[in-house]
Amino acid sequence: xxxxxxxxxxxxxxxxxxxATMTVMNTDIPDLAVPDGDWVAGGALDGRAxxxxxxxxASGAVLEDEIIFRDGSFLSVDxxxxxxxxxxxxxxxxxxxxxxxxxxxxxPDAPHTVVWYGxxxxxxVTVDATWTTRRWYWTNQIAIRAEGASVxxxxxxxxx
Amino acid sequence: xxxxxxxVGAVLVRLAILVGVLVLATWGxxxxxxxxxxxxxxxNEQQVHRAIMLGAMAYVGLLALPFVPGAEIGIAMLxxxxxxxxxxxxxxxxxxxxxxxTVGRYLPIGALERLLWRMRMRRAAALVARxxxxxxxxxxxxxxxxxxxxxxxxxxRYRYVALALAINTPGNxxxxxxxxxxxxxxxxxIFAPLPTFLAxxxxxxxxxxxxMFFGLRL
Numbered sequence: 001x002x003x004x005x006x007x008x009x010x011x012x013x014x015x016x017x018x019x020a021t022m023t024v025m026n027t028d029i030p031d032l033a034v035p036d037g038d039w040v041a042g043g044a045l046d047g048r049a050x051x052x053x054x055x056x057x058a059s060g061a062v063l064e065d066e067i068i069f070r071d072g073s074f075l076s077v078d079x080x081x082x083x084x085x086x087x088x089x090x091x092x093x094x095x096x097x098x099x100x101x102x103x104x105x106x107x108p109d110a111p112h113t114v115v116w117y118g119x120x121x122x123x124x125v126t127v128d129a130t131w132t133t134r135r136w137y138w139t140n141q142i143a144i145r146a147e148g149a150s151v152x153x154x155x156x157x158x159x160x
Numbered sequence: 161x162x163x164x165x166x167x168v169g170a171v172l173v174r175l176a177i178l179v180g181v182l183v184l185a186t187w188g189x190x191x192x193x194x195x196x197x198x199x200x201x202x203x204n205e206q207q208v209h210r211a212i213m214l215g216a217m218a219y220v221g222l223l224a225l226p227f228v229p230g231a232e233i234g235i236a237m238l239x240x241x242x243x244x245x246x247x248x249x250x251x252x253x254x255x256x257x258x259x260x261x262t263v264g265r266y267l268p269i270g271a272l273e274r275l276l277w278r279m280r281m282r283r284a285a286a287l288v289a290r291x292x293x294x295x296x297x298x299x300x301x302x303x304x305x306x307x308x309x310x311x312x313x314x315x316x317r318y319r320y321v322a323l324a325l326a327i328n329t330p331g332n333x334x335x336x337x338x339x340x341x342x343x344x345x346x347x348x349x350i351f352a353p354l355p356t357f358l359a360x361x362x363x364x365x366x367x368x369x370x371x372m373f374f375g376l377r378l
Contacts, residue, residue, distance in 0.1 A: 003266055010353055014258045017361060018251035025247035059199045082202045110206065131202055135209060137216075137248040138241075140200050 022137060029141040032115040032130040034102045042090035044099050045069035050125045054146025063144060066151070067116075067127070074103040079114055079131075083107035090116075097121075111135060123150035212237070212245070216252050223256035224263070226276075226284035226340030229333065230256065238367070246369070253338075253364040257327070260339040261356055264346025272343075287336055291347050299348035302335070320355050324363035338364075 046069050054063045065078035073087035090103035099120040106113050111134045118127035131142040200208050223230030234249045269292045276285035291299045315322040326341050345351045
């Protein structure tokens with residue numbers, strides 16, 4: 001009996017030390033910082049869609065995507081193919097005729113959070129985004145910068 | 161007749177060879193990492209996560225076994241994923257060392273020997289068989305292979321320091337590697353669990369901590 005208690009105690013101490021190591025040494029990476037302002041619930045971009053071409057700033061990998069705004073919600077078609085993020089609420093503010101938007105999308109099946117911030121000038125869009133994955137053993141972030149142009153309004157269902 | 165040590169020239173040549181091997185190994189690690197293109201992307205993150213979990217489990221299991229090279233998995237993961245993976249490697253190394261010690265300390269020595277034979281780990285089984293009939297101090301002497309008598313008594317007194325040094329000694333694979341050393345430490349019965357745990361926690365920390373805090377890329 002004493003032997004089992006000792007083994008359990010060793011296992012517990014090992015687990016606790018591992019957990020403490022992860023807590024102390026695993027540094028978080030903050031999501032994309034979205035500028036302050038008079039953000040209001042989405043609507044200003046409803047019915048619009050944009051094809052965007054972006055770059056993973058660390059690796060240089062090229063990312064193609066389509067972002068869609070509808071009924072106060074936002075969806076990235078490319079993200080949808082990796083995880084069922086679904087439609088997420090977006091917010092906007094207008095400064096000097098430029099529409100700024102932001103959205104935070106969360107994957108329900110894996111610890112991914114994507115924060116979007118972009119500006120729309122007429123038919124052109126520029127986007128900054130961070131895809132942050134917070135696993136119990138590390139935090140990984142992919143920073144993306146993209147730009148694109150308006151495409152005909154999206155009317156069908158979502159892909160993925 | 162007294163034996164003289166190697167001359168200064170020979171030492172310098174050996175040092176140069178060692179540095180050369182390290183440089184080549186570092187270069188090789190970079191080449192392999194670039195070839196594998198292990199960057200985490202949205203489309204491969206799940207696969208990378210699964211690979212890391214499998215690698216960590218294999219690392220713990222293999223590192224805890226005597227004479228089985230497991231450290232290479234940890235070094236490969238550090239080389240592939242850099243400082244971000246260092247905390248996991250540290251925790252996994254600690255778990256492997258503790259597992260080996262626990263098996264050595266609490267599993268009956270006959271059962272352990274039979275288990276290793278069944279796993280076809282003949283060298284590990286032979287190591288346990290050699291340790292079985294020995295007194296605890298003599299089992300420690302096995303850990304500290306080739307130590308002179310005087311050095312041995314000092315090691316016995318400072319056995320936790322000796323254990324930490326043995327784990328970190330290059331070439332310790334000859335006496336069983338980290339897993340074998342910890343299993344023998346458990347078998348010896350002269351290493352109390354808590355001080356052993358603390359000694360190991362310190363002993364396995366240098367490389368992950370260096371990678372973590374100094375951003376060393378292997």
